[in-house]
């Protein structure tokens with residue numbers, strides 16, 4: 001179980017992540033979806049204790065990541081496949097990690113096999129690896145301690161279509177055996193094929209979340225009011241499930257009649273009430289992507305640690 005509660009990260013005046021909350025349950029793959037700069041990596045780094053939140057908290061298995069006694073055996077993390085020790089061979093990199101984690105060395109061979117790095121590849125230095133091979137090595141590292149939770153940032157980057165298909169199968173199988181997977185991507189199609197649930201982030205804020213099928217079917221009602229906050233309060237207090245909340249209105253997982261009644265009961269005047277279009281999520285995602293990052297950030301000078309297969313416990317700030 002991963003719990004993210006009201007996480008916020010500010011860099012100076014720029015809000016990279018703004019009050020983000022969601023939960024990932026065992027047995028599910030959660031796709032964390034958003035265009036470049038939306039705040040995905042920053043959120044994942046806060047979950048993994050690499051970036052301190054400005055506000056809010058995240059736990060994995062009920063504890064903050066930094067308080068897990070042996071994190072590698074509970075959470076497999078792959079945040080940046082290119083940040084691996086270039087001078088080591090693939091096998092050496094995994095062996096060092098296995099020794100650090102207290103994992104049997106036999107597991108190194110087993111995990112190399114699992115991710116499709118053969119003996120020749122395992123003998124090559126990481127600097128000679130393609131990005132796809134680094135992703136595979138990073139995944140082997142994440143799986144090394146047989147964790148129950150996987151947190152992966154854009155793991156399909158650099159993989160060829162066969163590799164993407166293979167990774168989907170691996171993640172699906174991991175979740176079907178009771179594992180929890182949180183998987184970020186900027187491509188809807190990439191997570192659509194494997195995720196059970198989606199959390200969509202744009203400009204640092206969660207703009208939609210829920211079961212993938214519900215979000216993609218576009219089932220429900222699109223509603224707008226001049227006072228959208230009052231409308232949101234009315235729908236929440238009527239117990240209606242708001243699946244997305246953007247400047248263009250709300251998408252509610254309920255019949256139009258129930259939505260209209262809730263608004264009327266609260267005295268909120270509507271400007272729009274209609275059945276949602278199919279492909280509502282796709283439209284939402286396209287509009288986020290078209291807009292790009294809503295704000296620009298000033299880079300910080302401190303630089304934070306990167307996480308490849310080996311999530312570091314250092315913190316630069």
Ligand SMILES: Nc1ncnc2c1ncn2[C@@H]1O[C@H](COP(=O)(O)OP(=O)(O)OP(=O)(O)O)[C@@H](O)[C@H]1O
Nearest residue numbers: 011016035036037038039040041042297298299300
């Ligand atoms: N160390 C930092 N200092 C200042 N701004 C930052 C820092 N790290 C991230 N940001 C800003 O925070 C916002 C969110 O970045 P983040 O990397 O989390 O997005 P993302 O969704 O993972 O996108 P991408 O896939 O492009 O990495 C961006 O505007 C980014 O420029």
